Amino acid sequence: MKSKKNRLTQAVALACAVMAAQAEAQQQPSDQLQTVTVTANKRNEDANKVATSISVIGGEELTAQHLATFADITRAVPNIAFSSGNGGNAGNGAGLSNISMRGISSSAGSATVGVYLDDIAMSVGNIYSMGSAEPKFFDLDHVEVLRGPQGTLYGASSMGGTIKFLGNQPNLKEREGAFYTEMSSTKGGGNSYLANAVFNEPIGNELALRVGVQTQHNGGFIDQVDRNTGALVKSDTNTENSGVLRFAMKWAPTRDLTITPSVFYQKVKTGDIDVSYTQLPNGGAPLPNNQAAKLVLEPGKDVLLVPSLTVNYATPLGDVTSVTSFFQRKFDRTQDGTATLSFGLGVNIINPDLQAKVFDLPAMVYLNNEVRQFSQELRIASKSYDASVSPWTWMAGVYASNQRTNITDNEPIPGLNAAFASLGLSPTDPTVIANPVSMGFPNDNTYFGQLHFLDQQQSLFGEANYYFSPTLHATFGLRTVRATTQLHRQGAYYFNNHLDGKDGYENSTAEAKAHKTTPKLALSWEMDRNNTLYASASQGFRLGGANIPVPMQLCDLDKPNPQSFNPDSLWSYEVGNKSRFLNNRLSVNASAFYVDWKNMQQQVFLACGFGFNTNVGRAKSYGAEVEVHAKPIPSLVLSFAGGMTHATLSDSDGEAAGLPGAVEGARIPGVPKFNATFSAQYNMTFDNDMYGFVRGASRWTGSSYGGFAVLPSMLPNPDYHRPAYNVLEASAGVSWGNYEVTVFAKNLTDNQKIIQRPIVQFTANEAYRIAPRTIGISLSGKL
Known part of the structure; x- marks a missing residue:
């Protein structure tokens, strides 16, 4: 009996020793780099085996490096950029950025970079009133940046590349809980905070629920000042408040079947855009950094709702995946219309006393944007390569989507009718105002417009891999898509008076159809288990669309503008290596x-203020x-x-078609010549349960051009040359047990160089800077 007890005691002691050794080993830093798994080819693979250029940032790394926005990502990842496109209305606030990769940049037509939340497309067109959808970096497993055309598997608008946000999935095996809190202060601005929590609960062996919530407040750093005197009106106007809810459930009734419904909801409210002025209007005195001399603040509310249902079923033939999703984005925003509306109307007023009154009135542009998309993808993928089974692996699928985009545009000048009445004047009198319309200015509104887009597409796609040997294989891909775009426009009031006998009213419809087939060919050679060489040739494309009619008389056109524009496409050729x-x-x-891009979708701006998209x-x-990653x-x-x-x-076909400065050799707007980032992290051990770390990063962005050398008005473009700039970041912290405290600094040197000059108010006085130096502290833990 005693012998049995001794053996039991020894066994327990041995088990405890093994567990202690395993725990200590888990805490000790490994001398090897981690292997990264990606879903670029819509199956889980080692990133070093995928024949395309990929950057991967893990969810924990995003938090550790305090990368929180698209702009942050573009400074951390090679050959990706954000820009203030769309006529200057984007790139200066949440939900207003245009994203480009490898020089494939455009503010006209369809998007050039696909944005995905898991397997759900969230790409929207380059529309003047909004930019790319920007999900918050919350409860993410990792972000994949796929450079080069991804049309075979991801379809239209992935001609420059694709960004995928991959969320953490419900865990059927273990209960998990985590929280993160952060507080920070920005130089010359307000205080900010962030708090989130995630909980995962397995129920039995077949079901798991995962719920996460986040709330965030950014204090802002731009002050509104009086446009005549420069006196402070309101501090820290560009605040941002956001909330995120993420819910997912995984049900695995059998070992071959999993069903995963999920919902992502996000609301972002901003107090103003991130654009300041360099001086008071009309050539006034210079202003300090981060002050905006305007009458009207420009708030926004951006709401994302993304419910989806993913079903995976393993069959002897292959793994079947169905993704049913709905994507909705509601983006309401206000623009300061004083420079465009009050001045634009004032120059048409004949009475000088009334003109002076109108020049002094504030004006607003109220933009209400809504995108609703239903999509369905069904695909089947063969099992992973097994030389004893077949030299082939393959994937085939179908995709269909229906996207509706509605834009409502109201542009009032509050007090306008009162200004007419105060002088006893009529807004319909042609001796008072040039080219009046019979309805005058209902509710002080100078313009009303509605655009209704309906985009429908259906695709067949497939990829096949043939293994000449276990280390050498070729990839053949093909996607064919049919698409229809319809555009219905309504317009009314003074600024819709096209002088074509419509008395301010307009109702028009246009339609465009497209059919495109895009191929891909790649060759991959695993020289050994640590070195892979690859080469590829692939075609990327984006769909065309419809145009609204431009007033011929007002714009001095001898024929109607094109009713639609066609798809454009490119061929991309790439070679690369992935080595350890x-x-x-x-x-x-x-x-x-090397990329050859033809039949480019570009927007032709006319001197009359209108424009249209065309292929040129x-x-x-x-x-x-x-x-390069190293662990010396x-x-x-x-x-x-x-x-x-x-x-x-x-x-130089662009300039011949009406794009001043679009000549042979001109740099494509919004593309930095280079970008680079160097980072280092040093880990320290204090005792068996306490560890420290120090991190630092320097991020360089090269010079670029915000547009062509001259504006459509033939005046010099103030955003033509964008300078190179550098951002330094640092953090240090301590972890003990399941908790971690970090002190961090962003823009450590407080770089306040003007990096873009968005032309929101059609002046040369506007400036977009990096947010001033921000210092903060965070606490995180696992439960």
Whole structure:
């Protein structure tokens, strides 16, 4: 009996020793880099085995580096950029950015970069009133940035690349809980905070629920001042308040079937855009940094709702996946219309006393945007490669979507009718105001417009891999898509008076159809288990669309503008390597590319203030990317990522079509010549349960051009040359047990260089800067 007890005691002691050793090993830093799994090819794979240029940022790394916006991502990842496109209305606040990759940048027509939340497309067109949908970086497993055309698997608008936000999935095995809190202060601005919590609960062996919530407040740093005196009117106007709710459930009734319904909801409210002025209007005195001399603040409310149902079923033939989703975005925003509306109307007023009154009135542009999309994808993928089974692996699928976009535009000048009445004048009198309309200015409104887009598409797609040997295989891909776009427009009031005998009213309809087939070919050679070489040639495309009619008389046109514009496409050629050295303590991924882009979708602006999209001109882009990660010792991680892009027009057809400055050799707008980031993290051990770390990063963005050299008015473009700039970031912290405290600083040197000059008010006085130095502290934990 005693012998049995001794053996039991020894067994328990041995088990405890093994568990303690495992726990200590888990805490000790590994001397190897982590292997990264991606879903770029819509199946889980080692990123080093995928024949395309990919950057991956893990969810924990996003938090650790305090990367919170699209702008942050573009400074951390090679050859991706954000820009203030769409006539200057984007790039200066939440939900207003245009994203480009590898020089494929456009503010006209359809998007050039696909945005996905898991398997759900959230891409919207380049519309003047909104930018890309921007989900908050919350409860993410990782973000994948896929460079180069991804049309075979991701369809239209992925011609430059695709960004995928992959959320954490419900865990059927373990209960999980985590929280994160953060407080910070911005130099010259307000205080900010963020708090979130995530809880995962398995129920039995078949069901799991995952729920996460987040609330955030950014204090703002731009002050509104009087446009005549510069006196302070309101501090920290560009505040941002947001809330996020994420719910997912996974049900696995059998080992072959999983059903995952999920809902993502996000609301972002901003107090103003992130644009300041360099001086008071009309050539007034210079202003300090981050002050805006305007009458009207420009708030916004951006709401995302993304419910989906994903079903995975493993069959002997292959794995079947069905993704049913609904994507809705409601984006209401206000623009300061004083410079465009009050001045634009004032110059048409003949009575000088009334003109002076109108010049002094504030004006607003109220924009109500809504996007609703239903989509369905069904695909089947073969099992992973097995030389004993078949030299082929494959995937085939169908996709269909129905997207409706509605835009309502009201542009009032409050007090306008009162100004007429105070002088006893009529707004319909042609001796008082040029070209009046019979309805005058109902509710002080100078313009009303509604645009209704209906975009429908159906696609068939497939990819096949043939293995000549276990280490050498070729990929063949093809996607064919049919699409129809309808546009219905209504317009009314004074600024809709096209002088074509419509007395301010307009009701028009246009339609465009497209059919496109895009191929892909790639060759991948695994020289050994640590080194892969690849080459690819692929075609990317984006769908065309419809145009609203431009008034011929007002715009001095000899024929109607095109009713529609066609798809444009490009061919991209890429070679690259993905290598690991020194027992996986050093990784080097590099790629080089050449892109030939033709039949470009571009917007022609007319001197009358109207414009239309058309297909004109060619462009080429070439460059390279490199990402290096190293662990020279277990406690030190060094990373470098850099990209270079040279993107120019190949002909002068754009200028001939009415785009001043769009000549052969001109740089494509919104494309930095290079970007690079260097980061380091050093880990320290204080005792068996307490660890410390120090992180630092320097991020460089090269010079670029915000547009062509001259504006449609033939005046010099103030946003033509955008300078290079650098941002420094640092953090340090301590972790003990399941908790971690970090002190961090963003824009450590308080770089206040003007990096873009968006032309929101059609003046040269507007400036977009990096947010001033922000210092904060965070606390996180796992329950």
